[in-house]
Amino acid sequence: MIDKDTIAAGNAHADADLARDYETLGERLDRRGIGIDAIKAKVAAYGVAVPSWGVGTGGTRFARFPGGGEPRGIFDKLDDCGVIHQLTGATPAVSLHLPWDKADPADLRAKAEEVGLTFDAMNSNTFQDQPGQTHSYKFGSLSQADAATRQQAVEHNLDCIEIGTALGSKALTIWVGDGSNFPGQVHFGRQFERYLDATAQVYAGLPADWRLFTEHKMYEPAFYSTVVQDWGTNLMIAQHLGPQAFCLVDLGHHAPNVNIEMIVSRLIHAGKLGGFHFNDSKYGDDDLDTGSIDPYRLFLVFNELVDAADAPGFDPMHMLDQSHNVTDPIESLMSSAMEVQRAYAMALLVDRAGLSAAQDANDALAAQGMLKAAFRTDVEPILAMARRDKGCAIDPIATYRAAGYRAKVAGKRPAVAAGSSGIV
Numbered sequence: 241m242i243d244k245d246t247i248a249a250g251n252a253h254a255d256a257d258l259a260r261d262y263e264t265l266g267e268r269l270d271r272r273g274i275g276i277d278a279i280k281a282k283v284a285a286y287g288v289a290v291p292s293w294g295v296g297t298g299g300t301r302f303a304r305f306p307g308g309g310e311p312r313g314i315f316d317k318l319d320d321c322g323v324i325h326q327l328t329g330a331t332p333a334v335s336l337h338l339p340w341d342k343a344d345p346a347d348l349r350a351k352a353e354e355v356g357l358t359f360d361a362m363n364s365n366t367f368q369d370q371p372g373q374t375h376s377y378k379f380g381s382l383s384q385a386d387a388a389t390r391q392q393a394v395e396h397n398l399d400c401i402e403i404g405t406a407l408g409s410k411a412l413t414i415w416v417g418d419g420s421n422f423p424g425q426v427h428f429g430r431q432f433e434r435y436l437d438a439t440a441q442v443y444a445g446l447p448a449d450w451r452l453f454t455e456h457k458m459y460e461p462a463f464y465s466t467v468v469q470d471w472g473t474n475l476m477i478a479q480h481l482g483p484q485a486f487c488l489v490d491l492g493h494h495a496p497n498v499n500i501e502m503i504v505s506r507l508i509h510a511g512k513l514g515g516f517h518f519n520d521s522k523y524g525d526d527d528l529d530t531g532s533i534d535p536y537r538l539f540l541v542f543n544e545l546v547d548a549a550d551a552p553g554f555d556p557m558h559m560l561d562q563s564h565n566v567t568d569p570i571e572s573l574m575s576s577a578m579e580v581q582r583a584y585a586m587a588l589l590v591d592r593a594g595l596s597a598a599q600d601a602n603d604a605l606a607a608q609g610m611l612k613a614a615f616r617t618d619v620e621p622i623l624a625m626a627r628r629d630k631g632c633a634i635d636p637i638a639t640y641r642a643a644g645y646r647a648k649v650a651g652k653r654p655a656v657a658a659g660s661s662g663i664v
């Protein structure tokens with residue numbers, strides 16, 4: 241973890257400027273009828289989970305360039321995730337991926353407690369073969385034509401629930417790479433029915449207080465069709481399975497220019513929005529850092545979430561899911577967690593009554609202007625003050641660099657050539 245004196249030294253340097261910035265922003269928001277402290281309290285209470293696989297350098301289909309001091313296994317990963325939360329105060333939970341993160345649940349719980357984290361949704365993996373596995377997933381898992389392979393995939397998901405229960409997790413996320421690469425390779429209907437039957441067996445194994453999330457993705461690794469290709473199929477799955485099943489929206493898993501914020505609204509309407517995998521994309525499932533390409537879209541997604549926040553039972557889970565090829569993964573995840581917080585804070589500033597009135601009056605320019613007014617507001621002082629109040633870093637990335645964490649752990653962690661990249 242980062243030495244508390246390093247955090248205090250960085251904050252002492254930035255404290256006076258932050259106090260002034262917070263005060264002047266508070267005055268400006270006050271003129272708009274917004275109390276800055278109430279916004280800060282909501283931002284401070286907000287958390288986004290980090291994926292265990294995100295703290296390793298990802299790579300592309302061409303190459304992976306491992307950095308120094310990469311985590312060697314789940315316990316190193318939990319150390320890194322703990323640092324992210326220690327500095328940002330924004331990432332209280334970690335999402336595990338099995339079997340990559342398999343370990344004794346008691347040891348995992350103890351380590352998580354040591355670094356101040358809890359466990360978010362469990363992620364199963366039936367998109368690659370594991371050493372010693374009986375049946376291959378080359379041609380699919382939960383939707384495989386071969387019944388024994390489907391059964392193996394079901395049992396793996398049930399194992400994830402069992403391990404997750406021991407960890408205090410409350411959700412299972414299923415993403416499958418199943419699909420096809422050639423027209424005619426599979427019968428769309430029969431493949432989907434096999435998927436539904438197998439996933440229903442997983443659903444039947446859910447504890448009463450668990451949720452099951454299915455994640456759609458339009459292509460890759462299958463390039464002609466995927467069995468859960470879009471939100472329409474995902475919604476059919478959630479409705480078929482039952483009340484504990486919900487749709488997970490990964491921002492990168494759509495065609496370019498698709499209106500994701502509207503998909504979010506539709507899933508809210510159906511009562512089936514389960515959660516998010518936040519990242520950003522320029523061309524496809526790029527797994528770029530959240531908010532790095534299109535922060536306005538991220539804001540518009542949060543605009544829908546804030547709009548629906550008071551709906552009964554509305555409780556989507558939020559997680560980052562990105563792959564870091566050219567940055568220090570800890571820095572990217574801290575930056576992304578803050579981008580998500582920023583989008584949330586800006587969405588809280590939207591004049592909802594005014595927006596509603598402009599919509600009803602067909603005043604398009606005024607309506608979009610209200611969104612832009614919120615989006616143009618620099619909310620950084622709110623985020624920074626929320627961190628400072630928690631004893632976290634006013635500037636997490638500068639503090640992380642000053643602490644020399646990566647160089648320190650590099651001495652203990654030899655570089656690994658292989659390792660698990662995370663593009664899910």
Ligand SMILES: [Mn+2]
Nearest residue numbers: 490517561664
């Ligand atoms: Mn994902």
